Amino acid sequence: MLARLTGSLTALARLLMVLFEGLTSLLWLIAKGAITFVTGGKAALLPFFTAASTQGKVFACLRAFWPNLSLKAVFIKAYDNSGTAVVTRHDDCLDVLNRNADFEVVYGTRMRKLTDGENFFLGMQPGWEYNRDTSAMRLAARGPDVAEIVLPRAASLSQEIVDKAGGKIDLVPQLSLLVPWDMTDQYFGVGGEMETMQDWATVLFWYLFEDLGADPELDAKAMRYAAGMRDYLDAAIAERKANPDERPQLLNRCLALQGAGTPGMEDLGIRNNLLGLLIGAIPTISKACCLALDELLNRPEELRRAHEAAKADDPVFEQFIWEALRFNPHNPVIYRRAIHDTVVAKSTLREARVRKGQMVFAATLSAMFDRYQIEAPNAFRTDRPWEDYIIWGYGMHTCFGAAINKAVIPAILKPLIARPNLRRAPGAAGQIDSGGTPHPQHFHLLFD
Numbered sequence: 418m419l420a421r422l423t424g425s426l427t428a429l430a431r432l433l434m435v436l437f438e439g440l441t442s443l444l445w446l447i448a449k450g451a452i453t454f455v456t457g458g459k460a461a462l463l464p465f466f467t468a469a470s471t472q473g474k475v476f477a478c479l480r481a482f483w484p485n486l487s488l489k490a491v492f493i494k495a496y497d498n499s500g501t502a503v504v505t506r507h508d509d510c511l512d513v514l515n516r517n518a519d520f521e522v523v524y525g526t527r528m529r530k531l532t533d534g535e536n537f538f539l540g541m542q543p544g545w546e547y548n549r550d551t552s553a554m555r556l557a558a559r560g561p562d563v564a565e566i567v568l569p570r571a572a573s574l575s576q577e578i579v580d581k582a583g584g585k586i587d588l589v590p591q592l593s594l595l596v597p598w599d600m601t602d603q604y605f606g607v608g609g610e611m612e613t614m615q616d617w618a619t620v621l622f623w624y625l626f627e628d629l630g631a632d633p634e635l636d637a638k639a640m641r642y643a644a645g646m647r648d649y650l651d652a653a654i655a656e657r658k659a660n661p662d663e664r665p666q667l668l669n670r671c672l673a674l675q676g677a678g679t680p681g682m683e684d685l686g687i688r689n690n691l692l693g694l695l696i697g698a699i700p701t702i703s704k705a706c707c708l709a710l711d712e713l714l715n716r717p718e719e720l721r722r723a724h725e726a727a728k729a730d731d732p733v734f735e736q737f738i739w740e741a742l743r744f745n746p747h748n749p750v751i752y753r754r755a756i757h758d759t760v761v762a763k764s765t766l767r768e769a770r771v772r773k774g775q776m777v778f779a780a781t782l783s784a785m786f787d788r789y790q791i792e793a794p795n796a797f798r799t800d801r802p803w804e805d806y807i808i809w810g811y812g813m814h815t816c817f818g819a820a821i822n823k824a825v826i827p828a829i830l831k832p833l834i835a836r837p838n839l840r841r842a843p844g845a846a847g848q849i850d851s852g853g854t855p856h857p858q859h860f861h862l863l864f865d
């Protein structure tokens with residue numbers, strides 16, 4: 418009886434907290450939005466609404482008052498759809514990302530334009546082709562490689578770069594883009610020319626996942642870059658076949674699988690799989706490093722504790738990174754399209770109908786702040802279980818590079834954060850400069 422009463426009181430307190438948070442977030446959005454508009458004009462509203470802190474407030478309102486939103490408005494022009502649904506509660510987001518028979522990945526049409534033919538596995542629904550390609554690529558990218566090859570290289574290279582930087586660094590070109598590119602060069606075996614590959618991968622990632630308005634200029638650029646990447650990969654595969662070697666690289670492993678008659682590992686299959694991996698690997702790790710560090714720089718006390726942990730080589734250091742990415746994630750949402758009319762949050766007060774063709778935004782940023790699942794969600798804590806983090810997808814399409822990310826992002830940031838007095842360069846240079854793209858281009862920092 419007492420336990421039931423305590424349970425009901427806890428549930429009521431939580432509901433009140435959710436409603437209070439929703440209301441205060443709404444007031445914050447109105448006040449800040451108005452100030453932003455008055456001081457910066459219309460142009461200032463886009464950066465305001467795309468900032469993770471603003472999105473967090475929007476999602477807090479939605480979780481409180483309208484957790485599953487279904488609209489006729491079309492927000493994504495790059496992929497066919499008939500409207501938009503936004504899902505904000507933790508369990509509902511995971512449900513959407515798990516229900517492959519109801520909600521499909523949409524990227525296939527653009528993936529095929531990049532490969533000039535076949536789909537890549539992130540654009541596929543469950544089935545033989547998805548299993549064929551992911552199985553083969555998991556044989557090529559073996560689990561132990563991360564600890565044995567990828568991590569030691571990323572750690573020593575990052576340390577060397579920071580040691581030689583002389584107290585100032587432009588994070589993006591000097592470190593956060595360079596290290597993942599180096600991984601594609603040394604471990605994938607298909608790095609190509611550094612700046613060209615970084616540029617290709619960044620633009621193609623933007624085209625696939627972030628070109629919400631379907632910009633024709635970006636389309637034309639992506640077609641040129643994809644052709645460049647295909648030609649480069651075709652030549653790299655042919656060259657390696659002509660001059661084989663034994664290095665533990667994805668390219669060599671793929672060719673060995675080809676020699677063993679593995680389905681999907683013809684030259685074209687290898688090329689398309691490596692193309693998808695290159696696009697996924699380079700800009701993402703770089704952006705995640707920038708966002709995590711930006712968040713820590715905004716939190717001097719947490720930065721100080723992260724610095725102590727980095728200096729002491731304490732494993733808790735990584736928790737600072739994951740927590741920073743919870744507040745400022747690379748992917749605040751993941752989108753799917755409804756295959757038929759269906760519902761989310763069935764049989765609950767928040768049940769919502771979703772129509773066939775609607776694009777469904779699973780707001781993973783929101784899910785990570787859902788008080789019904791995440792303890793003290795607004796607190797920056799370094800003792801959270803890994804399951805609280807949805808920072809590179811969920812379900813069948815969870816990031817192929819998850820183990821790499823978990824090792825490489827801390828390896829890149831640790832030598833920098835271990836430096837005393839890490840700080841932003843003065844003025845605009847010390848803020849992330851994305852140069853009008855969704856991806857950081859510069860981020861100048863100083864340290865002692």
Ligand code: HEM
Nearest residue numbers: 538539697698701702705747809810814815816817818822
């Ligand atoms: C911090 C860095 C990264 C982030 C934030 C990230 C994010 C994501 C997300 C959110 C998804 C799921 C997309 C969806 O469900 O629609 C995904 C899938 C994927 N990622 Fe990553 N990614 C990162 C790094 C990498 C790396 C290093 C690689 C390559 C080694 C990679 C390759 C892939 C591939 C191939 C998939 C598709 C997996 C599948 O369909 O089974 N990503 N990533």
